[in-house]
Amino acid sequence: MTLPHASDRAVGEKRARLRARTILPLAGMAIGIAIVFFGLDWVGTDYAYLAAYTVLQFVVLATAWNILGGYAGYVNFASAAFFAVGVYTSVINYKTIKLPLIATMPLAAIAAGLLGLGVGYLTLRLRGTFFSIATLALSVVMNTLVVNWAFVGGSRGVYVLRPQTIEFFGPYTRYLCIVMLIMAIISVLIARAVERSWFGRGLAALKDDEIAAECAGVPALRLKLAATALSGALMGAAGAPFPYFVTYVDPATAFSLTIAVNTIAMPLIGGTSTWIGPVLGAVLLGSLQQIATVTISSALNLLIVGVLMVIFITLAPNGIVGLVEKIRERRA
Amino acid sequence: MVNWDLLSNALVSGVLLGGFYCAVAVGVTIAFGMLDIVNIAHPAFIMMGAFIAYFFNTSYGVDPLLACIIAAPFAYIGGRLMYRLYYFAFERHGEESLQGLAFFFGLLFIIEVGLLLIFGVDYRFVEARYIGPGINIGFVSIPWRMLIGLIVGLAMVAGVALFNAKTFTGRAILAVSQDPGALRLVGGNPVHIKEVAFGISIATAIVAGALLIIIQPVEPSIGRDLIGRVFAICVLGGMTSLPGTVIAAMLLGIAETLTTTYLGPSWSPAISFGILLLTLGVRPAGILGR
Numbered sequence: 001m002t003l004p005h006a007s008d009r010a011v012g013e014k015r016a017r018l019r020a021r022t023i024l025p026l027a028g029m030a031i032g033i034a035i036v037f038f039g040l041d042w043v044g045t046d047y048a049y050l051a052a053y054t055v056l057q058f059v060v061l062a063t064a065w066n067i068l069g070g071y072a073g074y075v076n077f078a079s080a081a082f083f084a085v086g087v088y089t090s091v092i093n094y095k096t097i098k099l100p101l102i103a104t105m106p107l108a109a110i111a112a113g114l115l116g117l118g119v120g121y122l123t124l125r126l127r128g129t130f131f132s133i134a135t136l137a138l139s140v141v142m143n144t145l146v147v148n149w150a151f152v153g154g155s156r157g158v159y160v161l162r163p164q165t166i167e168f169f170g171p172y173t174r175y176l177c178i179v180m181l182i183m184a185i186i187s188v189l190i191a192r193a194v195e196r197s198w199f200g201r202g203l204a205a206l207k208d209d210e211i212a213a214e215c216a217g218v219p220a221l222r223l224k225l226a227a228t229a230l231s232g233a234l235m236g237a238a239g240a241p242f243p244y245f246v247t248y249v250d251p252a253t254a255f256s257l258t259i260a261v262n263t264i265a266m267p268l269i270g271g272t273s274t275w276i277g278p279v280l281g282a283v284l285l286g287s288l289q290q291i292a293t294v295t296i297s298s299a300l301n302l303l304i305v306g307v308l309m310v311i312f313i314t315l316a317p318n319g320i321v322g323l324v325e326k327i328r329e330r331r332a
Numbered sequence: 333m334v335n336w337d338l339l340s341n342a343l344v345s346g347v348l349l350g351g352f353y354c355a356v357a358v359g360v361t362i363a364f365g366m367l368d369i370v371n372i373a374h375p376a377f378i379m380m381g382a383f384i385a386y387f388f389n390t391s392y393g394v395d396p397l398l399a400c401i402i403a404a405p406f407a408y409i410g411g412r413l414m415y416r417l418y419y420f421a422f423e424r425h426g427e428e429s430l431q432g433l434a435f436f437f438g439l440l441f442i443i444e445v446g447l448l449l450i451f452g453v454d455y456r457f458v459e460a461r462y463i464g465p466g467i468n469i470g471f472v473s474i475p476w477r478m479l480i481g482l483i484v485g486l487a488m489v490a491g492v493a494l495f496n497a498k499t500f501t502g503r504a505i506l507a508v509s510q511d512p513g514a515l516r517l518v519g520g521n522p523v524h525i526k527e528v529a530f531g532i533s534i535a536t537a538i539v540a541g542a543l544l545i546i547i548q549p550v551e552p553s554i555g556r557d558l559i560g561r562v563f564a565i566c567v568l569g570g571m572t573s574l575p576g577t578v579i580a581a582m583l584l585g586i587a588e589t590l591t592t593t594y595l596g597p598s599w600s601p602a603i604s605f606g607i608l609l610l611t612l613g614v615r616p617a618g619i620l621g622r
Contacts, residue, residue, distance in 0.1 A: 130567075133370070137563065137605040141605040144602045148598050257441070299449055309438045314435065
């Protein structure tokens, strides 16, 4: 039996403030999504849906990357490989049992998650750099595998036919956009849940000092494996609708450098410590590129992303979120 | 039923290819093995070297290898400056693991796209007297261009080994990889030593680029295929060991030519990854690691 104490009240107030801080961005996001969506329907062209789809796809990829990269500090360069596993799971499904897209996405997630588990099991017991190097090579190997696999099109590629319209959702492009929107919301909610749970705190402890964390009883390998699998699974799920989006898949598009670079650049530019950083990075950088690809060449466009990334990690290692916080602190 | 013609040709060209891989990997053994700088942009600097050779060869008729040997001192200075930036931005704060990796990834990418914008996506090649012909010993044929790769590659490793053994700076490079604190006690500045060593590492990349474009036509994105190879060689060789690097490079060269001969060239990029994963999983210390 304790009486309400002054410090208890302070804790309560702090909690309320914290809750406000988390509810506000979520509400803001919901309103933003609603506005964007009505805006898209108002524009109503295929191009608008496809541009939005690309941005949302990067929200998923950046958020997924950040679960391992941002929270645990393990750099995964193979985002394109995990994405491509999803893409080709979907292609295989298209060529064999033809399950609907919604059912393919969990399959793609499982396949990519297993890949993450396998690579992680072999390399995560060593220092983090070895994992990163292994992922660098992983993209090349998966690419080689697909090039040599005639069933999924080999290096010639494969065509995927999508229906013009779909019941209830209207144009198929609109449907793809909605699917990716839901996927983005799910991944952000997962990332947010990870961040606030013992899982996320364990990963953060590993990032600060792995040996100390292990001594304190954090099951390091299991946490890292789980994070790698989860992050890979989300990337795989993001890849599943891709064949229907581009309608022609070859290894060069599935393993494109655009995906590998953006997936790393977006969280680093947005800020890696919270779930909102990757979302911010993906929306800003993704929209910027959608505009830039129309006006300037796509190679130059990628160069801008690379330069931005290097500038940010050198000068503002905590990304946009870190910059905003610094400004706030200075004001207070 | 072994076809001895085919097998001996594959083995010989494997050793020749391994010689070239020595040149490619020696810089990574210095930077990653000895200095603990995970320079994943190393292959991009090799591509830079290849295009330097291409530019001076096609515009001024300079021998590609000579062009890159002349460019190497400039690359050394550039490498030193780059290490200084890396040190002040990341290593000083102990932020090198995540941000340093991303930094080099960004560099890799900027160089690749930069080369793409300047030279385009077409395959480029150089001209020199030794590129076409070869020598035949019995039924084994040795193209001159591969032999040059082997000779220069081995010479580069030998040069670095000699420098490490004979000079104070060289011995200090090995010391910095073992115990920077102790190095400070005997009057060496770890930051300065690492700067010099990283400069050397980048200079070797430029020369390796000349060898690459002598051996095969080059376009900007093929540098990425080298990433898995150089790190596989470095890890398999035991990280800091130069003899280990040579042995590992030869093994990879032979493994790749055997794969190319018996399974087809499209599978060979997967070999290095298999070796890398196997080494990391079974014996992370490599063959000559301590």
